[in-house]
Amino acid sequence: MTAPTVPASGPDFGTNEWLVFEIYQQYLADPDSVSPEWREFLSDYHPGAPTATDHTDPESARAIVEASGAPEAAAAAPAAPGATVDGVLVAQQVTDAVAEVILGVSHQHPFGPTITYGLGGVFTEVFKDVSFGVPPFDADYARSMIEATKGVKLLRGTRGRHAGDIDALVDIILRVQALAVDLGDQVAELDINPILVRPAGKGAIAVDALVIPAKP
Numbered sequence: 001m002t003a004p005t006v007p008a009s010g011p012d013f014g015t016n017e018w019l020v021f022e023i024y025q026q027y028l029a030d031p032d033s034v035s036p037e038w039r040e041f042l043s044d045y046h047p048g049a050p051t052a053t054d055h056t057d058p059e060s061a062r063a064i065v066e067a068s069g070a071p072e073a074a075a076a077a078p079a080a081p082g083a084t085v086d087g088v089l090v091a092q093q094v095t096d097a098v099a100e101v102i103l104g105v106s107h108q109h110p111f112g113p114t115i116t117y118g119l120g121g122v123f124t125e126v127f128k129d130v131s132f133g134v135p136p137f138d139a140d141y142a143r144s145m146i147e148a149t150k151g152v153k154l155l156r157g158t159r160g161r162h163a164g165d166i167d168a169l170v171d172i173i174l175r176v177q178a179l180a181v182d183l184g185d186q187v188a189e190l191d192i193n194p195i196l197v198r199p200a201g202k203g204a205i206a207v208d209a210l211v212i213p214a215k216p
Contacts, residue, residue: 099164100197101117101118105189107189112134113180116130117146120193133145146173163200168198168203168204185214189210190212
């Protein structure tokens with residue numbers, strides 16, 4: 001998706017990217033103040049800030065934008081201290097997600113890398129609906145991890161909603177498991193949240209991820 005064309009009137013923003021940042025700040029303050037075309041575009045717009053760990057938190061997101069809006073990249077708000085903006089990510093807009101899930105890797109003594117699966121999005125910490133797996137395991141075990149959560153009811157289809165692509169989710173779990181085994185103790189923690197599970201046959205899409213390297 002490309003940004004709608006608008007005249008760069010008013011202050012000299014330097015580049016179109018800074019113009020987008022300026023309009024994004026306006027959008028955050030009052031979504032109705034921008035055109036429908038811009039609202040659609042900005043709903044998929046995420047300033048890239050590797051030093052801010054939660055892009056879904058409104059205060060963290062606002063701090064990222066405030067930091068990016070100044071030529072000298074002024075200090076961000078306390079929600080994201082020292083956030084450094086290194087670019088802009090425009091992602092595919094997914095409107096048919098059946099459910100949001102989380103997939104993570106952590107190190108649990110004495111088992112080594114452990115895979116965590118559960119209901120994701122902004123409700124991960126609210127419902128704490130998770131299951132665990134210790135590599136190596138096969139597709140049947142990956143599927144049992146999904147079945148062990150209450151959120152599987154969403155993936156099966158409920159109240160007229162489509163069933164989710166569980167096969168695609170099983171494949172992602174196996175791929176993350178293989179990655180965890182390959183990396184060993186090089187990574188302390190990995191979180192992919194949310195993963196948007198689309199209707200059966202349409203796959204699943206990772207929206208955001210956090211990787212914390214192990215300390216030397």
